[in-house]
Amino acid sequence: MYFKNSISKVQIGLILIITTISSCQSQSQKPTSLFNGRDLSGWHVDVPKMDTIPNAKNPFIIRNEMLVSLGTPRGHLITDSIYKNYRLAVEYRFPGEPGNCGVLVHASTPRALYSMFPKSIEVQMQHGDAGDFWVIAEDIEVDNMVERRGPKAEWGGTEGKKRRIVNLTDNSEKPLGEWNEMIIECVRDEIMVWVNGDLVNYGYNATTNHGHIALQAEGSEVEFRKVILTPINELSKKVK
Template identity: 75%
Template sequence: MRKFIPLLCITFLILAWQLPNQNLQKVSYSLFNGTDLTGWHVDVPEMDKNVLAKNPFIVRDNMLVSLGEPRGHLITDTIYQNYKLEVDYRFPGAPGNCGVLVHASTPRALYGMFPKSIEVQMEHENAGDFWCIAEDIEVLNMEERRGPKENWGTTGDKARRIRNLTTGSESPLGQWNTMVIECRDDKIKVWVNGDLVNEGFNSTAHKGQIALQAEGAEVEFKKLEITPL
Protein backbone atom coordinates (compact mmCIF):
# COMPACT_ATOMS: atom_id res chain seq x y z
CA MET A 1 0.00 0.00 0.00
CA ARG A 2 2.84 2.41 0.84
CA LYS A 3 4.41 1.81 -2.61
CA PHE A 4 1.05 2.39 -4.28
CA ILE A 5 0.54 5.89 -2.76
CA PRO A 6 3.72 7.44 -4.25
CA LEU A 7 2.80 5.94 -7.60
CA LEU A 8 -0.59 7.64 -7.41
CA CYS A 9 1.08 10.95 -6.58
CA ILE A 10 3.42 10.69 -9.57
CA THR A 11 0.50 9.86 -11.88
CA PHE A 12 -1.46 12.85 -10.56
CA LEU A 13 1.49 15.20 -11.08
CA ILE A 14 1.95 14.01 -14.67
CA LEU A 15 -1.74 14.58 -15.41
CA ALA A 16 -1.69 17.97 -13.71
CA TRP A 17 1.25 19.02 -15.91
CA GLN A 18 -0.32 17.72 -19.13
CA LEU A 19 -3.73 19.35 -18.74
CA PRO A 20 -2.51 22.97 -18.52
CA ASN A 21 -0.19 22.36 -21.47
CA GLN A 22 -3.08 20.96 -23.50
CA ASN A 23 -5.08 24.08 -22.68
CA LEU A 24 -2.16 26.35 -23.61
CA GLN A 25 -2.04 24.72 -27.05
CA LYS A 26 -5.62 25.88 -27.66
CA VAL A 27 -4.95 29.55 -26.90
CA SER A 28 -5.60 32.00 -29.74
CA TYR A 29 -2.74 34.13 -30.98
CA SER A 30 -2.10 36.67 -33.72
CA LEU A 31 -0.22 35.84 -36.92
CA PHE A 32 0.67 39.53 -37.25
CA ASN A 33 2.65 41.43 -34.62
CA GLY A 34 1.40 44.89 -35.67
CA THR A 35 4.92 46.11 -36.42
CA ASP A 36 6.51 44.14 -39.25
CA LEU A 37 6.15 40.99 -41.36
CA THR A 38 7.95 38.65 -38.98
CA GLY A 39 6.66 35.11 -39.51
CA TRP A 40 5.78 35.73 -43.16
CA HIS A 41 7.62 35.79 -46.48
CA VAL A 42 6.75 37.49 -49.76
CA ASP A 43 6.40 35.67 -53.08
CA VAL A 44 5.87 38.25 -55.83
CA PRO A 45 7.15 37.22 -59.29
CA GLU A 46 7.63 40.84 -60.41
CA MET A 47 10.15 41.35 -57.62
CA ASP A 48 12.34 38.57 -59.10
CA LYS A 49 12.98 40.43 -62.33
CA ASN A 50 12.53 44.09 -61.44
CA VAL A 51 14.79 45.49 -58.75
CA LEU A 52 12.62 48.61 -58.61
CA ALA A 53 9.43 46.67 -57.90
CA LYS A 54 7.89 47.57 -54.56
CA ASN A 55 6.81 45.06 -51.96
CA PRO A 56 2.97 45.14 -52.12
CA PHE A 57 2.68 44.07 -48.46
CA ILE A 58 3.32 46.78 -45.90
CA VAL A 59 2.51 47.69 -42.30
CA ARG A 60 0.55 50.92 -41.87
CA ASP A 61 -1.09 52.26 -38.70
CA ASN A 62 -0.56 48.88 -37.01
CA MET A 63 -2.43 47.15 -39.83
CA LEU A 64 -1.15 44.70 -42.41
CA VAL A 65 -1.96 46.13 -45.84
CA SER A 66 -2.00 44.51 -49.26
CA LEU A 67 -1.54 47.28 -51.82
CA GLY A 68 -2.76 45.01 -54.63
CA GLU A 69 0.16 45.61 -57.02
CA PRO A 70 2.49 44.07 -58.01
CA ARG A 71 0.58 40.84 -57.67
CA GLY A 72 1.65 37.95 -55.52
CA HIS A 73 1.34 36.46 -52.06
CA LEU A 74 2.37 36.92 -48.46
CA ILE A 75 2.88 33.44 -47.00
CA THR A 76 3.35 32.22 -43.43
CA ASP A 77 6.65 30.56 -42.65
CA THR A 78 4.78 27.98 -40.57
CA ILE A 79 2.55 25.10 -41.70
CA TYR A 80 -0.81 24.86 -39.91
CA GLN A 81 -3.36 22.08 -39.46
CA ASN A 82 -6.71 21.95 -37.65
CA TYR A 83 -7.34 25.56 -36.74
CA LYS A 84 -9.78 28.45 -36.79
CA LEU A 85 -8.58 31.65 -38.45
CA GLU A 86 -10.35 34.95 -37.78
CA VAL A 87 -9.65 37.79 -40.21
CA ASP A 88 -10.92 41.38 -39.96
CA TYR A 89 -10.52 43.12 -43.33
CA ARG A 90 -11.88 45.87 -45.51
CA PHE A 91 -11.41 47.48 -48.92
CA PRO A 92 -10.70 51.11 -47.95
CA GLY A 93 -11.01 52.40 -51.52
CA ALA A 94 -12.31 50.89 -54.72
CA PRO A 95 -13.79 47.39 -54.45
CA GLY A 96 -11.64 44.62 -55.80
CA ASN A 97 -10.14 41.20 -55.39
CA CYS A 98 -8.18 39.45 -52.64
CA GLY A 99 -8.24 36.14 -50.83
CA VAL A 100 -7.01 33.97 -47.99
CA LEU A 101 -5.32 30.80 -49.16
CA VAL A 102 -5.33 27.80 -46.83
CA HIS A 103 -3.36 24.54 -47.09
CA ALA A 104 -0.85 26.34 -49.32
CA SER A 105 2.22 24.38 -50.41
CA THR A 106 4.03 24.37 -53.78
CA PRO A 107 4.78 27.97 -54.83
CA ARG A 108 3.65 29.29 -58.22
CA ALA A 109 1.74 26.12 -59.08
CA LEU A 110 -0.81 28.03 -61.19
CA TYR A 111 -0.13 30.75 -63.79
CA GLY A 112 3.39 31.10 -62.41
CA MET A 113 2.06 32.93 -59.33
CA PHE A 114 -0.57 31.11 -57.23
CA PRO A 115 0.64 28.50 -54.71
CA LYS A 116 -1.04 25.12 -54.56
CA SER A 117 -3.89 25.73 -52.12
CA ILE A 118 -7.59 26.28 -51.60
CA GLU A 119 -8.50 29.94 -51.78
CA VAL A 120 -11.23 31.44 -49.65
CA GLN A 121 -12.33 34.38 -51.76
CA MET A 122 -12.58 37.90 -50.35
CA GLU A 123 -13.49 39.64 -53.60
CA HIS A 124 -16.17 42.26 -52.96
CA GLU A 125 -19.65 40.66 -53.17
CA ASN A 126 -18.18 37.15 -53.58
CA ALA A 127 -16.63 36.63 -50.13
CA GLY A 128 -16.61 32.97 -49.16
CA ASP A 129 -16.34 31.41 -52.61
CA PHE A 130 -13.84 28.56 -52.85
CA TRP A 131 -11.24 28.57 -55.63
CA CYS A 132 -9.39 25.30 -56.19
CA ILE A 133 -5.71 25.89 -57.00
CA ALA A 134 -4.12 22.51 -57.83
CA GLU A 135 -6.05 21.19 -54.80
CA ASP A 136 -9.72 20.23 -54.66
CA ILE A 137 -12.69 20.20 -52.32
CA GLU A 138 -16.32 19.10 -52.53
CA VAL A 139 -19.56 20.80 -51.45
CA LEU A 140 -23.22 19.90 -51.46
CA ASN A 141 -25.08 20.81 -54.66
CA MET A 142 -21.74 20.66 -56.45
CA GLU A 143 -23.00 21.01 -60.03
CA GLU A 144 -25.30 23.88 -59.10
CA ARG A 145 -22.44 25.79 -57.51
CA ARG A 146 -19.52 24.77 -59.75
CA GLY A 147 -21.13 24.10 -63.11
CA PRO A 148 -21.18 20.96 -65.30
CA LYS A 149 -19.04 18.16 -63.91
CA GLU A 150 -17.12 17.68 -67.16
CA ASN A 151 -15.64 21.18 -66.74
CA TRP A 152 -14.35 20.69 -63.19
CA GLY A 153 -10.62 20.90 -62.56
CA THR A 154 -7.96 22.49 -60.43
CA THR A 155 -5.58 23.98 -62.99
CA GLY A 156 -5.66 26.26 -66.01
CA ASP A 157 -9.06 27.40 -67.17
CA LYS A 158 -11.02 24.54 -65.62
CA ALA A 159 -14.07 25.27 -63.43
CA ARG A 160 -12.15 25.97 -60.23
CA ARG A 161 -14.67 28.30 -58.58
CA ILE A 162 -17.28 27.00 -56.12
CA ARG A 163 -19.82 29.71 -55.35
CA ASN A 164 -20.75 30.56 -51.79
CA LEU A 165 -24.13 29.98 -50.14
CA THR A 166 -25.34 33.50 -49.41
CA THR A 167 -25.80 37.01 -50.73
CA GLY A 168 -25.64 40.17 -48.65
CA SER A 169 -23.36 38.80 -45.93
CA GLU A 170 -20.65 41.43 -46.51
CA SER A 171 -20.59 44.87 -44.92
CA PRO A 172 -20.98 47.93 -47.16
CA LEU A 173 -17.83 48.90 -49.02
CA GLY A 174 -15.30 50.62 -46.77
CA GLN A 175 -16.61 48.98 -43.60
CA TRP A 176 -14.95 46.10 -41.76
CA ASN A 177 -15.80 42.46 -42.38
CA THR A 178 -15.01 39.50 -40.14
CA MET A 179 -14.23 36.26 -41.92
CA VAL A 180 -13.79 33.05 -39.94
CA ILE A 181 -12.22 30.03 -41.63
CA GLU A 182 -12.31 26.70 -39.81
CA CYS A 183 -10.05 23.95 -41.15
CA ARG A 184 -10.60 20.60 -39.48
CA ASP A 185 -9.21 17.43 -41.07
CA ASP A 186 -10.64 17.34 -44.64
CA LYS A 187 -13.33 19.96 -43.99
CA ILE A 188 -13.34 23.75 -44.42
CA LYS A 189 -16.11 26.05 -43.14
CA VAL A 190 -16.32 29.79 -43.75
CA TRP A 191 -18.36 32.47 -42.00
CA VAL A 192 -18.63 36.12 -43.06
CA ASN A 193 -19.99 38.50 -40.42
CA GLY A 194 -21.59 35.56 -38.61
CA ASP A 195 -23.22 33.95 -41.67
CA LEU A 196 -22.12 30.47 -42.72
CA VAL A 197 -21.22 31.19 -46.34
CA ASN A 198 -19.45 27.99 -47.40
CA GLU A 199 -18.79 24.47 -46.21
CA GLY A 200 -16.61 21.94 -47.98
CA PHE A 201 -15.43 18.39 -47.38
CA ASN A 202 -13.05 15.81 -48.87
CA SER A 203 -10.36 18.43 -49.29
CA THR A 204 -7.31 16.99 -51.02
CA ALA A 205 -5.06 18.85 -48.57
CA HIS A 206 -5.36 18.84 -44.78
CA LYS A 207 -2.52 21.17 -43.82
CA GLY A 208 -0.24 23.84 -45.22
CA GLN A 209 0.78 27.45 -45.02
CA ILE A 210 -1.63 30.40 -44.95
CA ALA A 211 -1.32 33.10 -47.61
CA LEU A 212 -2.79 36.53 -48.32
CA GLN A 213 -3.07 37.91 -51.83
CA ALA A 214 -2.08 41.06 -53.62
CA GLU A 215 -4.51 40.83 -56.51
CA GLY A 216 -5.24 44.31 -57.78
CA ALA A 217 -7.02 46.07 -54.91
CA GLU A 218 -5.87 47.58 -51.63
CA VAL A 219 -7.02 45.64 -48.58
CA GLU A 220 -6.44 46.40 -44.90
CA PHE A 221 -6.18 43.67 -42.27
CA LYS A 222 -6.48 44.62 -38.60
CA LYS A 223 -6.88 41.10 -37.20
CA LEU A 224 -5.30 37.78 -38.18
CA GLU A 225 -5.91 35.49 -35.22
CA ILE A 226 -5.51 31.73 -35.21
CA THR A 227 -6.84 29.21 -32.72
CA PRO A 228 -5.62 25.59 -32.78
CA LEU A 229 -8.43 23.03 -32.75
Protein backbone atom coordinates (compact mmCIF):
# COMPACT_ATOMS: atom_id res chain seq x y z
CA MET A 1 0.00 0.00 0.00
CA TYR A 2 2.85 2.37 0.85
CA PHE A 3 4.50 1.62 -2.51
CA LYS A 4 1.34 2.48 -4.39
CA ASN A 5 0.89 5.71 -2.48
CA SER A 6 4.52 6.67 -3.18
CA ILE A 7 4.04 6.14 -6.90
CA SER A 8 0.89 8.21 -6.73
CA LYS A 9 2.80 11.09 -5.11
CA VAL A 10 5.51 10.90 -7.76
CA GLN A 11 2.90 10.96 -10.49
CA ILE A 12 1.20 13.92 -8.89
CA GLY A 13 4.55 15.69 -8.68
CA LEU A 14 5.25 15.04 -12.36
CA ILE A 15 1.82 16.33 -13.30
CA LEU A 16 2.45 19.50 -11.33
CA ILE A 17 5.85 19.99 -12.99
CA ILE A 18 4.41 19.41 -16.48
CA THR A 19 1.50 21.74 -15.71
CA THR A 20 3.93 24.43 -14.52
CA ILE A 21 6.11 24.08 -17.63
CA SER A 22 3.05 24.19 -19.90
CA SER A 23 1.78 27.26 -18.08
CA CYS A 24 5.15 29.01 -18.47
CA GLN A 25 5.30 28.13 -22.15
CA SER A 26 1.76 29.39 -22.63
CA GLN A 27 2.60 32.65 -20.87
CA SER A 28 5.77 33.08 -22.95
CA GLN A 29 3.70 32.89 -26.13
CA LYS A 30 1.40 35.73 -25.12
CA PRO A 31 1.52 38.95 -27.18
CA THR A 32 3.47 41.77 -25.53
CA SER A 33 3.19 45.45 -26.37
CA LEU A 34 6.65 46.94 -26.84
CA PHE A 35 5.52 50.39 -25.69
CA ASN A 36 3.39 51.30 -22.71
CA GLY A 37 1.61 54.40 -24.03
CA ARG A 38 3.30 56.62 -21.43
CA ASP A 39 7.04 56.76 -22.08
CA LEU A 40 9.91 55.10 -23.94
CA SER A 41 10.67 52.47 -21.31
CA GLY A 42 12.31 49.44 -22.91
CA TRP A 43 13.81 51.49 -25.74
CA HIS A 44 16.89 53.63 -26.28
CA VAL A 45 17.54 56.35 -28.83
CA ASP A 46 20.46 56.47 -31.26
CA VAL A 47 20.38 59.84 -33.02
CA PRO A 48 23.84 61.04 -34.14
CA LYS A 49 22.97 64.75 -33.92
CA MET A 50 22.15 64.33 -30.25
CA ASP A 51 25.83 63.46 -29.68
CA THR A 52 27.07 66.90 -30.64
CA ILE A 53 24.10 69.26 -30.41
CA PRO A 54 23.10 69.55 -26.73
CA ASN A 55 19.62 70.96 -27.42
CA ALA A 56 18.81 68.61 -30.31
CA LYS A 57 15.24 67.37 -29.95
CA ASN A 58 14.56 63.69 -29.42
CA PRO A 59 12.55 62.71 -32.53
CA PHE A 60 10.71 59.93 -30.69
CA ILE A 61 7.86 60.85 -28.38
CA ILE A 62 4.65 59.47 -26.87
CA ARG A 63 1.58 61.48 -27.93
CA ASN A 64 -2.02 60.56 -27.15
CA GLU A 65 -0.82 57.09 -26.13
CA MET A 66 0.81 56.63 -29.54
CA LEU A 67 4.50 56.17 -30.27
CA VAL A 68 5.46 58.92 -32.72
CA SER A 69 8.52 59.35 -34.90
CA LEU A 70 8.78 63.05 -35.72
CA GLY A 71 11.20 62.25 -38.55
CA THR A 72 13.99 64.65 -37.62
CA PRO A 73 16.69 64.68 -36.47
CA ARG A 74 17.28 61.33 -38.15
CA GLY A 75 18.12 58.21 -36.22
CA HIS A 76 16.65 55.15 -34.59
CA LEU A 77 14.62 54.05 -31.60
CA ILE A 78 15.97 50.65 -30.56
CA THR A 79 14.65 48.04 -28.15
CA ASP A 80 16.82 47.34 -25.14
CA SER A 81 16.09 43.64 -25.52
CA ILE A 82 17.21 41.22 -28.22
CA TYR A 83 14.59 39.03 -29.89
CA LYS A 84 14.39 35.98 -32.13
CA ASN A 85 11.56 33.83 -33.50
CA TYR A 86 8.64 36.23 -33.27
CA ARG A 87 5.69 37.86 -34.98
CA LEU A 88 5.72 41.66 -34.86
CA ALA A 89 2.42 43.42 -35.51
CA VAL A 90 2.73 47.13 -36.25
CA GLU A 91 -0.08 49.59 -36.97
CA TYR A 92 1.14 52.88 -38.42
CA ARG A 93 0.17 55.86 -40.53
CA PHE A 94 1.64 59.00 -42.03
CA PRO A 95 -0.63 61.71 -40.58
CA GLY A 96 0.62 64.44 -42.90
CA GLU A 97 2.66 64.18 -46.07
CA PRO A 98 3.60 60.79 -47.53
CA GLY A 99 7.03 59.89 -46.31
CA ASN A 100 9.64 57.39 -45.24
CA CYS A 101 10.21 55.13 -42.26
CA GLY A 102 11.06 51.51 -41.57
CA VAL A 103 11.17 48.66 -39.09
CA LEU A 104 14.63 47.17 -38.63
CA VAL A 105 14.84 43.57 -37.45
CA HIS A 106 17.87 41.67 -36.18
CA ALA A 107 19.63 44.98 -35.47
CA SER A 108 23.08 44.80 -33.89
CA THR A 109 26.16 47.00 -34.46
CA PRO A 110 25.15 50.69 -34.26
CA ARG A 111 25.87 53.08 -37.13
CA ALA A 112 27.21 50.38 -39.43
CA LEU A 113 26.02 52.21 -42.57
CA TYR A 114 26.43 55.91 -43.37
CA SER A 115 27.33 56.41 -39.68
CA MET A 116 23.58 56.18 -39.04
CA PHE A 117 21.95 52.78 -39.67
CA PRO A 118 22.57 49.79 -37.39
CA LYS A 119 23.54 46.46 -38.92
CA SER A 120 20.15 44.89 -39.64
CA ILE A 121 17.53 43.98 -42.22
CA GLU A 122 15.06 46.77 -42.83
CA VAL A 123 11.43 46.20 -43.67
CA GLN A 124 10.54 49.33 -45.59
CA MET A 125 7.55 51.48 -44.64
CA GLN A 126 8.09 54.27 -47.15
CA HIS A 127 4.75 55.27 -48.62
CA GLY A 128 4.26 53.32 -51.85
CA ASP A 129 7.04 50.81 -51.10
CA ALA A 130 5.95 49.15 -47.86
CA GLY A 131 7.41 45.68 -47.55
CA ASP A 132 10.64 46.12 -49.50
CA PHE A 133 13.72 44.67 -47.85
CA TRP A 134 16.82 46.84 -47.45
CA VAL A 135 19.89 44.98 -46.22
CA ILE A 136 22.23 46.88 -43.93
CA ALA A 137 25.59 45.11 -43.52
CA GLU A 138 23.57 41.86 -43.51
CA ASP A 139 21.93 39.89 -46.33
CA ILE A 140 18.89 37.81 -47.23
CA GLU A 141 17.77 35.87 -50.30
CA VAL A 142 14.46 35.94 -52.16
CA ASP A 143 13.08 34.20 -55.22
CA ASN A 144 13.73 35.99 -58.53
CA MET A 145 16.62 37.78 -56.86
CA VAL A 146 18.15 39.37 -59.97
CA GLU A 147 14.79 40.66 -61.16
CA ARG A 148 14.02 42.18 -57.78
CA ARG A 149 17.50 43.39 -56.76
CA GLY A 150 19.49 43.97 -59.93
CA PRO A 151 22.76 42.50 -61.26
CA LYS A 152 24.36 40.10 -58.79
CA ALA A 153 27.76 41.75 -59.14
CA GLU A 154 26.26 44.89 -57.57
CA TRP A 155 24.63 43.26 -54.54
CA GLY A 156 25.91 44.15 -51.09
CA GLY A 157 25.06 45.55 -47.70
CA THR A 158 27.32 48.59 -47.69
CA GLU A 159 27.48 52.04 -49.25
CA GLY A 160 27.02 52.11 -53.02
CA LYS A 161 25.73 48.54 -53.29
CA LYS A 162 22.29 47.37 -54.35
CA ARG A 163 20.72 46.82 -50.95
CA ARG A 164 17.05 47.10 -51.92
CA ILE A 165 14.95 43.99 -52.65
CA VAL A 166 11.62 45.08 -54.14
CA ASN A 167 8.43 43.70 -52.60
CA LEU A 168 5.92 41.41 -54.31
CA THR A 169 2.83 43.62 -54.60
CA ASP A 170 1.49 47.03 -55.54
CA ASN A 171 -1.35 48.91 -53.84
CA SER A 172 -1.25 46.97 -50.57
CA GLU A 173 -1.12 50.18 -48.53
CA LYS A 174 -4.13 52.18 -47.38
CA PRO A 175 -4.69 55.76 -48.62
CA LEU A 176 -2.55 58.39 -46.95
CA GLY A 177 -3.70 59.15 -43.41
CA GLU A 178 -5.36 55.77 -42.84
CA TRP A 179 -3.94 53.10 -40.58
CA ASN A 180 -1.86 50.30 -42.08
CA GLU A 181 -1.10 46.98 -40.44
CA MET A 182 2.29 45.43 -41.08
CA ILE A 183 3.02 41.92 -39.82
CA ILE A 184 6.64 40.77 -39.76
CA GLU A 185 7.46 37.18 -38.88
CA CYS A 186 11.07 36.25 -38.17
CA VAL A 187 11.80 32.56 -37.58
CA ARG A 188 15.35 31.24 -37.75
CA ASP A 189 16.80 32.58 -41.06
CA GLU A 190 13.45 33.42 -42.67
CA ILE A 191 11.42 36.64 -42.73
CA MET A 192 7.86 37.06 -44.02
CA VAL A 193 6.00 40.34 -44.31
CA TRP A 194 2.32 41.15 -44.77
CA VAL A 195 0.80 44.61 -45.32
CA ASN A 196 -2.93 44.88 -44.69
CA GLY A 197 -3.30 41.14 -45.16
CA ASP A 198 -1.28 40.89 -48.40
CA LEU A 199 1.89 38.80 -48.40
CA VAL A 200 4.38 41.37 -49.66
CA ASN A 201 7.78 39.75 -49.07
CA TYR A 202 9.46 36.51 -48.09
CA GLY A 203 13.17 36.03 -47.58
CA TYR A 204 15.35 33.15 -46.46
CA ASN A 205 18.99 32.33 -45.72
CA ALA A 206 19.32 35.57 -43.80
CA THR A 207 22.80 36.14 -42.43
CA THR A 208 21.38 36.79 -38.96
CA ASN A 209 18.48 35.41 -36.96
CA HIS A 210 18.28 37.59 -33.85
CA GLY A 211 18.84 41.11 -32.64
CA HIS A 212 17.18 44.30 -31.51
CA ILE A 213 14.12 45.82 -33.20
CA ALA A 214 14.37 49.44 -34.33
CA LEU A 215 12.05 52.12 -35.67
CA GLN A 216 13.36 54.94 -37.82
CA ALA A 217 13.22 58.68 -37.83
CA GLU A 218 13.81 59.22 -41.53
CA GLY A 219 12.45 62.61 -42.43
CA SER A 220 8.69 62.08 -42.03
CA GLU A 221 6.27 62.04 -39.12
CA VAL A 222 4.84 58.58 -38.46
CA GLU A 223 2.39 57.50 -35.79
CA PHE A 224 2.40 54.01 -34.31
CA ARG A 225 -0.61 52.88 -32.33
CA LYS A 226 0.48 49.26 -31.99
CA VAL A 227 3.85 47.50 -31.78
CA ILE A 228 3.10 44.02 -30.46
CA LEU A 229 5.46 41.08 -30.32
CA THR A 230 4.43 37.44 -30.02
CA PRO A 231 6.97 34.59 -29.76
CA ILE A 232 6.42 31.92 -32.45
CA ASN A 233 8.17 28.76 -33.56
CA GLU A 234 7.00 28.54 -37.17
CA LEU A 235 6.00 30.94 -39.92
CA SER A 236 2.26 31.32 -40.50
CA LYS A 237 2.69 30.31 -44.13
CA LYS A 238 5.52 28.46 -45.82
CA VAL A 239 6.32 29.74 -49.29
CA LYS A 240 9.13 27.33 -50.16
